Amino acid sequence: MTFSSIEEILGLFHRWGTDHYDEDITQLDHALQCAAHARAADAPPSLIAAALLHDIGHLLDLEAGGTVEHPISSHHEDVGAASLTGLFPTSVTAPIALHVRAKRYLTAVEPAYLSGLSTGSLASLERQGGPLDPAQVATFESNPGANDACALRRWDDLGKVEGLVVDPLDSYVDVLRGLCAASGWPTSADGAGPLR
Numbered sequence: 717m718t719f720s721s722i723e724e725i726l727g728l729f730h731r732w733g734t735d736h737y738d739e740d741i742t743q744l745d746h747a748l749q750c751a752a753h754a755r756a757a758d759a760p761p762s763l764i765a766a767a768l769l770h771d772i773g774h775l776l777d778l779e780a781g782g783t784v785e786h787p788i789s790s791h792h793e794d795v796g797a798a799s800l801t802g803l804f805p806t807s808v809t810a811p812i813a814l815h816v817r818a819k820r821y822l823t824a825v826e827p828a829y830l831s832g833l834s835t836g837s838l839a840s841l842e843r844q845g846g847p848l849d850p851a852q853v854a855t856f857e858s859n860p861g862a863n864d865a866c867a868l869r870r871w872d873d874l875g876k877v878e879g880l881v882v883d884p885l886d887s888y889v890d891v892l893r894g895l896c897a898a899s900g901w902p903t904s905a906d907g908a909g910p911l912r
């Protein structure tokens with residue numbers, strides 16, 4: 717599935733955002749908390765959007781009939797990044813595609829990072845292949861998107877606080893539209909989004 721408008725993304729959040737994430741919060745809570753961390757860090761708009769949308773592959777999986785416990789795809793990062801390529805630049809999609817690998821990287825190079833992972837993240841780490849080996853570490857570090865992916869990953873790990881009140885989804889619509897327009901998509905006269 718490839719998104720062709722911001723409205724489709726918002727619709728997906730409205731349909732599936734209240735579903736449970738694999739921690740004690742909802743999918744939408746997690747996305748908003750990650751984006752709030754990016755905002756608080758004065759991250760560029762593309763990285764704020766990446767933080768907000770990094771797990772959209774999970775929502776697409778739920779819509780396709782999967783569950784958190786039994787997803788259809790075991791690579792939500794790839795599904796999510798691919799779904800956004802028509803609307804957003806690689807500065808948004810690359811950190812999303814790399815955020816699982818960034819976790820595997822950080823667990824390989826930072827012992828303290830590994831010990832700080834939540835129970836859910838530790839369980840998924842094993843399914844995702846565990847810490848990168850030295851050759852994989854070197855390859856990851858050579859990727860120009862590695863730093864952004866690691867920043868996103870750390871916000872991802874922080875964005876699991878039950879009951880935390882943060883900026884709502886609507887507060888990110890202008891950020892998403894701005895990135896969409898910068899990607900070359902024409903926006904309609906009333907600002908309602910891309911024409912197609």
Ligand SMILES: [Fe+2]
Nearest residue numbers: 746770771872
């Ligand atoms: Fe996440």
